[in-house]
Amino acid sequence: xxxxxxxxxxxxxxxxxxxxxILTELDSFDIASVLECGQxxxxxxxxxxxxxxxAFGKLLFIRRNAENTELxxxxxxxxxxxxxxxxxxxxxxxxxxxxLAKDGEIMKNAVDFSPGIRHLSQDPFECLISFIISQNxxxxxxxxxxxxxxxxxxxxxSEGFYxxxxxxxxxxxxxxxxxxxxxGFRAKYIIDAVNKVLTGExxxxxxxxxxxxxxxxxxxxxxxxxxxxxxxVMLFAYGRAEVFPADxxxxxxxxxxxxDGRDIxxxxxxxxxxxxxxxxxxxxxxYLYNYIRTLDTEKSKE
DNA sequence: ATCCAGGATCTCC
DNA sequence: GGAGATCATGGA
Numbered sequence: 001x002x003x004x005x006x007x008x009x010x011x012x013x014x015x016x017x018x019x020x021x022i023l024t025e026l027d028s029f030d031i032a033s034v035l036e037c038g039q040x041x042x043x044x045x046x047x048x049x050x051x052x053x054x055a056f057g058k059l060l061f062i063r064r065n066a067e068n069t070e071l072x073x074x075x076x077x078x079x080x081x082x083x084x085x086x087x088x089x090x091x092x093x094x095x096x097x098x099x100l101a102k103d104g105e106i107m108k109n110a111v112d113f114s115p116g117i118r119h120l121s122q123d124p125f126e127c128l129i130s131f132i133i134s135q136n137x138x139x140x141x142x143x144x145x146x147x148x149x150x151x152x153x154x155x156x157x158s159e160g161f162y163x164x165x166x167x168x169x170x171x172x173x174x175x176x177x178x179x180x181x182x183x184g185f186r187a188k189y190i191i192d193a194v195n196k197v198l199t200g201e202x203x204x205x206x207x208x209x210x211x212x213x214x215x216x217x218x219x220x221x222x223x224x225x226x227x228x229x230x231x232x233v234m235l236f237a238y239g240r241a242e243v244f245p246a247d248x249x250x251x252x253x254x255x256x257x258x259x260d261g262r263d264i265x266x267x268x269x270x271x272x273x274x275x276x277x278x279x280x281x282x283x284x285x286x287y288l289y290n291y292i293r294t295l296d297t298e299k300s301k302e
Numbered sequence: 303a304t305c306c307a308g309g310a311t312c313t314c315c
Numbered sequence: 316g317g318a319g320a321t322c323a324t325g326g327a
Contacts, residue, residue, distance in 0.1 A: 038308065135309035141325070142308085184323030189310085226310050247308040289308080 012089045014079070020072035021079045028093035029069060030116020031062045037117050037290040039236045041130050041143045042150075042164065056082050056123055057155070057163040088118045100284050103276050106257045107284060110291040117286050120236060124204040125197065126164040127237035128219070131229045132189050141182070148181035149173075167197040167204075189224025196222055212240050227266070235282045244273040244281040253292040 013025045023029070031051055035043045043053045049064035060083070061072050071083060084090065097115065101108040133145045146164070153165035153173055171194055178187035196202040202222060207215050212234065219230040231245035244250070246266045254269045255261060277284040 131308080134307095136307060136322075137309090137324085138307045138326080145324095179323085182324065185321090186323080224310065228309060232308075245308075249308065293308090 010090050010092050012084060016076050016079075019074070020070050021074055021076065021083070023069045023071070023089075024067075026069065026089070028097070028116055029087070029089075029118055030114070031064050031069060033114040033116040033290065034087070034118045034120065037114065037286055038139065038293070039120055039232075039286065040122065041134075041139070041146045042126070054150070054157070054161060054163060055086060055126075057157055058082060059158055059161045085121050088121060091119070093118065096280055096283055100277065100280060100287065103284075107277075107287070110284075110287040113291045113294070114287060117283075117290060119239075119241065119283060119286065121239055122237045123164065124207070124233065124237040125167055127233050128193060128204070128222075128225075128229075129164075129170070129190055131232040131236075132193060132222075132224050133183055133186055134232070135186065135224065135229060137186075145181055145183050149178070149183075152177065152181060167194050170194045171198055186224060189222070192223040193225070207238060212243060215240070216243075235285070241282040242274070242279045244270060244277070244285050246270065247289070249289050249293045249296075250285060252296075253288045256292070257288075 012023065014021050014023045016022075030049075032045075032049055034040075035051055035053065036045075040053075042055065043051050045051055046061070047063075051062050053060050053062065058074070058078060060074060063070050063072075071079070074083065097111045101111050129149070130142065130146050134142050137145075149170075150162040150164050153169050154162040155165075155169070157163050170190070173191065173194070175187045175191065178190055183190065193202075197204060202218060207218065210218060215234055215238065216227070216230045219225050219233055220227070225233075228245050228247055231243045234240040234243050235245060246269055251264065251266070251269060254272070255264050258272055259268070273281045273284065
């Protein structure tokens with residue numbers, strides 16, 4: 001398998017300058033790829049390599065320059081307690097990419113297509129609600145729904161910018177309020193998720209101690225959460241790097257690249273992914289997703 | 303106008 | 316336990 005290699009210990013190099021943190025000598029970090037590869041719905045593009053995000057109640061601007069990437073406004077305290085783990089800055093991506101590329105031509109192409117992807121560690125509750133909204137929906141619409149929910153139910157953290165609401169804050173949401181956020185038939189699912197979190201039936205903090213299988217079944221107790229949404233939450237909020245969410249794009253990619261274009265079911269898709277990509281299946285998923293979705297979307301525009 | 307989107311559920315058999 | 320319709324919404 002070759003997955004047993006211990007990761008190199010990576011020390012992030014950065015300097016603090018006034019209200020910003022400047023990351024130096026950091027490879028495998030392209031903010032455009034990180035945000036636009038489908039794992040996150042709460043960002044805005046302000047220019048080439050220039051984005052605004054809101055996460056963990058903080059507003060942050062990120063700009064990629066020729067020599068470095070800068071985060072502002074922030075400080076070393078927030079950087080150490082939030083952004084360092086949020087952007088997964090301590091992982092050695094070059095070894096991950098090397099292992100995946102060894103699988104073959106397809107994975108090498110997918111990794112080379114967007115080598116600057118990183119695996120965000122998002123807030124579990126925000127991630128859960130966001131991916132409940134994602135079902136049978138389009139990404140621009142998902143982003144609008146999330147934004148509407150924040151504006152309506154979240155705390156204003158600075159003028160015109162709102163944090164994603166906590167479960168307690170979202171408890172005052174009812175069907176009609178959520179419907180005005182344009183979430184459609186998913187409103188009842190959101191309410192069920194909030195209820196189960198507030199009653200403790202689903203403990204989003206305790207989930208760190210569960211096995212991946214138990215965590216998946218636990219999340220699926222929420223109405224509107226099936227395998228795919230649960231897997232996204234596990235991958236994007238709980239750092240379960242071995243899970244492989246099977247969405248329509250991934251099914252298309254796996255069929256085309258690994259099963260000669262024939263119809264496949266999720267069982268054979270997963271067994272191939274887990275066997276070939278092992279503990280990095282989740283990373284493989286992100287490279288593949290970004291690869292096929294970008295290629296096919298551009299092709300359809302022609 | 304009709305179809306469809308980072309799916310899940312309900313209803314049939 | 317598998318196949319098929321249904322679910323809001325808005326853009327193509």
